[in-house]
Amino acid sequence: MLLLQAVLLLLALPSHGQDSTTESPGVLIPAPKGACAGWIAGIPGHPGHNGTPGRDGRDGTPGEKGEKGDAGLVGPKGDTGETGVTGAEGPRGFPGSPGRKGEPGEGAYVYRSAFSVGLEGRVTIPNVPIRFTKIFYNQQNHYDSTTGKFRCNIPGLYYFSYHITVYMKDVKVSLFKKDKAMLFTYDQYQDKNVDQASGSVLLHLQVDDQVWLQVYGDGDHNGLYADNVNDSISTGFLLYHDTN
Numbered sequence: 001m002l003l004l005q006a007v008l009l010l011l012a013l014p015s016h017g018q019d020s021t022t023e024s025p026g027v028l029i030p031a032p033k034g035a036c037a038g039w040i041a042g043i044p045g046h047p048g049h050n051g052t053p054g055r056d057g058r059d060g061t062p063g064e065k066g067e068k069g070d071a072g073l074v075g076p077k078g079d080t081g082e083t084g085v086t087g088a089e090g091p092r093g094f095p096g097s098p099g100r101k102g103e104p105g106e107g108a109y110v111y112r113s114a115f116s117v118g119l120e121g122r123v124t125i126p127n128v129p130i131r132f133t134k135i136f137y138n139q140q141n142h143y144d145s146t147t148g149k150f151r152c153n154i155p156g157l158y159y160f161s162y163h164i165t166v167y168m169k170d171v172k173v174s175l176f177k178k179d180k181a182m183l184f185t186y187d188q189y190q191d192k193n194v195d196q197a198s199g200s201v202l203l204h205l206q207v208d209d210q211v212w213l214q215v216y217g218d219g220d221h222n223g224l225y226a227d228n229v230n231d232s233i234s235t236g237f238l239l240y241h242d243t244n
C-alpha cells in the first residue's frame, strides 16, 4: 500500500509543482520558485541593519492667524508741503478814522478877485465904458480904472452889482460882458429929488472876459451923479472858481 502512494506522488509532482504548498502539511516556509522536489527550508537569518533616514515629508497646512500686534513707534516728521492756492478776496473793511487837519495851502491868493469902485463926478459921455476912479478896493488890479473895465483872470462865477445916484437927468445904464449888454436899469429922474438906480447879477466868466457899465440910449440918459455926500458905486467879486 505505501509503495503505491509513493509512486502516485512522484507521478503527480511534475504537473502540480505550483500548488505544492497546499499539499505539504507541516512545512512553514513556502517553497521558492523552481525549487527542486524534496527541498527542506533552512533556519531564518538574522534581522538586517536599519535603513538610511527617509526624505523630509511635505509641508504641513498653515496654522491659524495670530493676534494683532502692538502699534509701532511714531515715525519722523515729514517734509513741508507746497504752498496752497491764494484764497478769494475778503469783504470790505470798516471806514478808517478821519485824518489830521492839513496845513494851510499856499495858493489861496490865486483864487481871489474882487473890486469895489465909485464915481468922483457926474458922467457925461454915453455909449462908452463908465470910468469909476474912486477906489474902495482893487487889491488884485483886475479892474482897470483907466478903461473902466474889469478883466477876468480866474474862470468862474462872479457877482456884480451897482448902486447909482440919479440926479438932474434920467438914467439908462447897462452892464456889459464881452461887448454885449447883459443887464439894463432905467430910472426916471423926479424933479428936485435924488433917485437911486441899482442892479446885480451873477455871470460866469472865462479868462480875459471883460465886464463894465455904460450909459445906453440916445445920450440924454446920463444922470449918474456923485459928490462928497452921494456915491455911485460898482462892485464885483469871484464867488466860485472853476474846479475843472
Ligand SMILES: [Ca+2]
Pocket: 187, 188, 189, 190, 195, 196
Ligand atoms: Ca425915479
